[in-house]
Amino acid sequence: MIVADRKPFEEIIEMLKPYSRILLLGCNECVTVCAAGGAKEVAVLASEIRLFRAKEGKPVEIKEVTLERNCDPEYVETLKPFIDDFDVVLSMACGCGIQFVGERYRNMIVLPAVNTTFYGVTEQHGVWAERCQGCGNCVLDKTLGICPVTRCAKSLFNGPCGGSQGGVCEVNKDTPCAWQLIVDRYKEMGMLDRYLEIQPVKDWSTSRDGGPRKRIREDLKI
Amino acid sequence: MRLSYPANVKIVKVPCTGRVDVIHVMKAFENGADGVCLVGCLEGDCHFLVGNLRARKRVEYAKQLLDECGIGGDRVVMYNLSSAEGQKFAQIAREMTEKIRELGPNPVKSAKS
Numbered sequence: 392m393i394v395a396d397r398k399p400f401e402e403i404i405e406m407l408k409p410y411s412r413i414l415l416l417g418c419n420e421c422v423t424v425c426a427a428g429g430a431k432e433v434a435v436l437a438s439e440i441r442l443f444r445a446k447e448g449k450p451v452e453i454k455e456v457t458l459e460r461n462c463d464p465e466y467v468e469t470l471k472p473f474i475d476d477f478d479v480v481l482s483m484a485c486g487c488g489i490q491f492v493g494e495r496y497r498n499m500i501v502l503p504a505v506n507t508t509f510y511g512v513t514e515q516h517g518v519w520a521e522r523c524q525g526c527g528n529c530v531l532d533k534t535l536g537i538c539p540v541t542r543c544a545k546s547l548f549n550g551p552c553g554g555s556q557g558g559v560c561e562v563n564k565d566t567p568c569a570w571q572l573i574v575d576r577y578k579e580m581g582m583l584d585r586y587l588e589i590q591p592v593k594d595w596s597t598s599r600d601g602g603p604r605k606r607i608r609e610d611l612k613i
Numbered sequence: 614m615r616l617s618y619p620a621n622v623k624i625v626k627v628p629c630t631g632r633v634d635v636i637h638v639m640k641a642f643e644n645g646a647d648g649v650c651l652v653g654c655l656e657g658d659c660h661f662l663v664g665n666l667r668a669r670k671r672v673e674y675a676k677q678l679l680d681e682c683g684i685g686g687d688r689v690v691m692y693n694l695s696s697a698e699g700q701k702f703a704q705i706a707r708e709m710t711e712k713i714r715e716l717g718p719n720p721v722k723s724a725k726s
């Protein structure tokens with residue numbers, strides 16, 4: 392899923408200063424699962440904003456709407472009947488959803504209420520961690536399921552750097568060294584000889600370095 | 614026992630404090646409450662095992678949110694006691710009323726007036 396984190400309240404309240412009718416948007420997908428911008432978080436943030444503004448003597452009207460997805464046109468379209476009743480949209484969807492709503496309703500400003508952070512997994516209830524950076528050319532076959540692009544702070548492809556100590560990454564003592572994990576995995580699967588295969592320099596043009604990416608399936612286009 | 618406790622305490626019954634979510638606490642303040650007191654069973658005695666422990670964590674989170682928006686996290690408190698401790702409940706209700714009286718009314722109400 393795409394993982395996000397709610398922005399600090401101060402920052403949100405500052406963005407909302409000029410507005411008094413707010414459409415607060417949530418999303419039922421990734422940001423619901425990572426508890427950053429689903430219906431529950433929308434309700435809590437709306438309540439916090441109302442309390443703050445009421446206390447300031449500048450009350451706000453907030454409509455809380457959580458779309459099935461903010462990254463698909465059919466759901467974004469459902470905002471049409473009422474979006475113009477508001478001064479601004481504050482979105483708790485990921486960065487994709489925030490932009491997509493803005494693209495559809497060009498007369499509206501769509502403000503971000505979350506910082507979109509990474510593609511990750513739920514390691515345990517309330518704990519999410521990064522696993523993939525969408526490099527566009529997956530090497531998980533070579534590293535037996537541990538991503539060196541994401542899980543190594545330096546995205547190294549041929550063994551660890553000199554800072555790998557006792558299985559821990561030198562960048563952060565709470566992060567396991569990705570290459571330790573990979574070597575352990577080779578051993579576990581009796582495939583340590585794979586470690587000797589030299590990986591050529593990675594072509595990063597399939598990643599962000601090649602600019603924004605687009606995927607087209609002609610057979611599905613209408 | 615026919616114990617008396619301050620009349621301004623309004624009781625909202627829930628099946629377990631584990632049912633209480635952050636939004637319920639927030640809504641209480643939106644609706645003009647001056648303080649919210651969660652009274653759960655003793656830790657380790659929850660019929661649903663961890664309901665009261667979860668409630669305590671949510672209270673901590675709600676405190677954070679209420680501090681952020683200027684209402685004040687001090688207005689939410691959680692206590693644990695057994696259902697046989699009527700005396701203690703009355704005492705908590707008094708303590709809570711005192712504490713809130715010191716903090717003053719919900720700032721939202723004073724802004725309105």
Ligand code: SF4
Pocket residue numbers: 522523524525526527528529530531538539540541
């Ligand atoms: S190699 Fe690339 S696509 Fe595969 S998990 Fe890592 S970042 Fe994602």
Ligand code: SF4
Pocket residue numbers: 542543544545546547550551552553554555556559560561562567568569570571
């Ligand atoms: S210690 Fe390991 S994970 Fe950290 S940067 Fe070096 S090789 Fe990468």
